[in-house]
Amino acid sequence: xxxxxxxxxxxxxxxxxxxxxxxLELEKGAFLAIxxxxxxxxxxLLKIMAGLEAQDTGEVFLEGEPILNPNQKIVxxxxxxxxxxxxxxxxxxxxxxENISRQLLHYEKTYSKNRVEYxxxxxxxxxxxxxxxxxxxxxxxQKVAIGKAMAVEPDILLLDEPFSSLDTIQTHHLxxxxxxxxxxxxxxxxxxxxxxxxxLRLTDNLIILQKGxxxxxxxxxxxxxxxxxxxxxxxFSPINKLPNARNGYIRPADVKLRTKGGLLAHVTDSRFLVHxxxxxxxxxxxxxxxxxxxxxxxxxxxxxVYVSWDxxxxxxx
Numbered sequence: 524x525x526x527x528x529x530x531x532x533x534x535x536x537x538x539x540x541x542x543x544x545x546x547l548e549l550e551k552g553a554f555l556a557i558x559x560x561x562x563x564x565x566x567x568l569l570k571i572m573a574g575l576e577a578q579d580t581g582e583v584f585l586e587g588e589p590i591l592n593p594n595q596k597i598v599x600x601x602x603x604x605x606x607x608x609x610x611x612x613x614x615x616x617x618x619x620x621e622n623i624s625r626q627l628l629h630y631e632k633t634y635s636k637n638r639v640e641y642x643x644x645x646x647x648x649x650x651x652x653x654x655x656x657x658x659x660x661x662x663x664x665q666k667v668a669i670g671k672a673m674a675v676e677p678d679i680l681l682l683d684e685p686f687s688s689l690d691t692i693q694t695h696h697l698x699x700x701x702x703x704x705x706x707x708x709x710x711x712x713x714x715x716x717x718x719x720x721x722x723l724r725l726t727d728n729l730i731i732l733q734k735g736x737x738x739x740x741x742x743x744x745x746x747x748x749x750x751x752x753x754x755x756x757x758x759f760s761p762i763n764k765l766p767n768a769r770n771g772y773i774r775p776a777d778v779k780l781r782t783k784g785g786l787l788a789h790v791t792d793s794r795f796l797v798h799x800x801x802x803x804x805x806x807x808x809x810x811x812x813x814x815x816x817x818x819x820x821x822x823x824x825x826x827x828v829y830v831s832w833d834x835x836x837x838x839x840x
Contacts, residue, residue, distance in 0.1 A: 525548035525549060525550055526549060526550050526551040526553075526585070526586060526711065527547075527548070527549040527551075527584070527585050527586075527679060527711060528546075528547065528548045528549070528583070528584045529545060529546055529547040529548075529571075529572065529581065529582075529583050529584075530546050530581050530582050530583075530584075531544040531545070531546055531580055531581040531582075532544065532545050532546070532568070532571055532578045532580065532581030532582070532583065533545065533578060533579050533580045533581060534564075534567050534571065534576070534578050534579050535579055540735050541564050541567045541735055542564040542567050542568055542571075542578075542735045543564075543735045543736045544580065544581065545564075545568060545581070545737060546581075547730075549711060549713070550711075551678075551709070551711055552706075552709045552710070552711055553711055553712075553728065554702075554705070554711075554712045554714070554725055554726035554728060555712070555713050555714070555726060555728050555729075555730065556713075556714045556715070556716065556722035556723070556725055556726050556728065556729050556730070557713065557714070557715040557716075557729075557730045557731075557732055558715075558716060558717065558718075558719050558722050558729060558730070558731050558732070558758065559715070559717065559731065559732035559733055560717055560733065561717065562734070563732045563733050563734060563735065564732055564734075564735040565683070565684075565715035565732055566683055566684075566715070568715070568732075569606055569681045569683050569713065569715055570606065571583065571592070572590070572604065572606075572679075572681055572713065573590075573600060573601070573604045573605070573606040573681055574590045574591055574592055574593075574596065574599055574600050574601050574604065575592075575593065575599050575600050575606065576592065576593070577592040577593050577594045577595075578592060585601075585603060585604065585678065585679070590604070602675045602676075602677060603677055603678045603679065604677060604678065604679045604681065605672035605673070605675070605677040605679070605680055605681065606672075606681045606683060607668055607669060607672050607680060607681065607682050607683065607685050608668075608683050608685070609683060609684040609685055609686075609687045609688060610688075611656070611664045611665065611667070611668045612668060612671075613656040613664060613667055613668060613671075614656075615655065615656050615657065616655070617655070618652065618653050618654060618655050619643070619648055619651050619652050619653070619654055619655075619659070619667050619670075620639060620643065620652040620653065622656070622667050622670070622671055623639050623642055623643070623667065623670045623671055623674050624636075624639045624674075625671075626671055626674035626675055627639070627674050627675070638674060638676075639674070642670045642673055642674065643670070645704055645707070645708075646666045646667075646669065646670050646700075646704065647666070647700070648663070648666055648667065648670065651663060660693070661688055661689045661690075661693060662689055662693045662696070662697045665685055665686065665689065665697060666697070668685070669685075669701065669704075673708070673710070677710070678710070678711060679710070679711045679712070679713070680705070680710050680711070680712050680713075681712075681713050681715075682712065682713065682714040682715065683715055684715060684716055684717070685714075686698065686716075686721060687716075694721060695721075695724060698721060698724040698725055699724065701725075702724070702725055712725070712726075714726070719758045719759065723743055727742045727743050728742070729741065729742065729743060729746060731746065731754070731755050731758070733752075733754055738751060738752050738754060738755060739751045739752070739755050743759075746758075746759070747759045750838060750840075751840075752840060753772070753840050756772065756774075756838055756840075759774075760774050760775060760776065761774075761775055761814045762774055762838065763775065763778065763811075763813040763814065763815075764811060765837065766786070766806060766808065766809035766811055767809075768837075770839050770840050771837050771838070771839055772837070772838045772839075772840065773832050773836060773837055773838070774836070774838075775801070775813070775814045775815050775816045776816045777832055777833065777836040778813065778815045778816070778830050778831075778832050779830065779831045779832060779833075780802075780815060780817060780821070780822065780828050780829075780830060781828070781829045781830075781831065782828070782829065783829055784829055784831065785829035785830050785831035786806055786807075786808065786829060786830050786831070787806070787807040787808070787827065787828075787829055788804040788805055788806045788807060788813070788827075788828050788829070788830055789804060789805055789807065789825070789826070789827055789828070790802050790803070790804050790822050790823065790824050790825060790826045790828060791803045791804060791805050791812070791824065792824060793817075793822070793823060793824055795820075798818065799816045799817055799818040799820070800816075800817040800820045800822070801814060801815075801816060801817070802814070802815045802816075802817050802822060803815075804828060804830065806830070813830070815830065
């Protein structure tokens with residue numbers, strides 16, 4: 524049996540399925556990202572993993588020992604598995620050091636002090652130890668929340684959309700920092716998010732969840748090149764519907780722009796992005812609007828263009 528395993532876990536609320544039978548096996552120190560939109564069952568799954576929500580069917584095991592749910596255990600939850608929420612859950616009238624040390628009140632004092640010092644240094648919070656949550660940035664608050672969770676040396680951290688209140692720059696920087704921290708401590712991490720880019724900054728091990736079901740799992744390359752559904756395909760980029768093809772689609776980056784040869788179109792919009800111009804073009808014959816990457820920044824609004832593609836790049840759903 525693997526280090527952390529979930530077998531056929533499911534959950535419904537008021538007879539409405541929130542999570543269909545879900546199974547998973549993780550090795551110690553592994554990182555996993557679960558990506559899905561709101562209502563996909565991500566948070567429900569994490570609560571079941573942590574022993575904080577009673578599942579309808581299935582079991583969860585850590586090193587072969589069952590994780591009991593609130594119907595089976597008087598005090599729900601485990602020190603070995605910690606769930607970190609998106610709203611931090613900090614004590615507003617306690618400073619950074621106190622927020623972390625409060626998790627260790629029942630531990631030996633010398634151990635507690637050393638553990639707090641270690642976490643403050645590990646998370647880059649030593650200079651902020653006396654600040655209160657209201658005096659911290661969003662990224663610093665998230666670090667304190669993670670410090671709280673790591674205080675009791677959990678084996679597994681479950682991250683529930685923890686960066687949703689941060690801006691993009693803060694999020695990318697924080698994920699890079701935390702990735703090194705988790706590697707250094709050998710912590711097993713399950714990260715749920717609606718943002719594929721955030722997920723890929725932590726790990727290339729992905730599960731895509733939609734409406735309570737696993738629709739695909741694998742690496743980013745596998746999911747991008749061989750998506751099983753339009754939902755998975757659109758996580759990576761917009762997709763263009765092929766004219767006269769019932770289920771054929773092509774990505775903007777896979778469309779070739781030419782001055783002759785192919786389907787005639789006109790450029791209706793152009794946006795300057797970092798690595799290319801993103802064009803909107805209207806295909807003359809069908810009237811369909813496509814998005815196309817223009818890496819040479821060659822075309823302007825109003826230009827006539829011809830589009831073509833390699834059939835091997837066509838996605839069929």
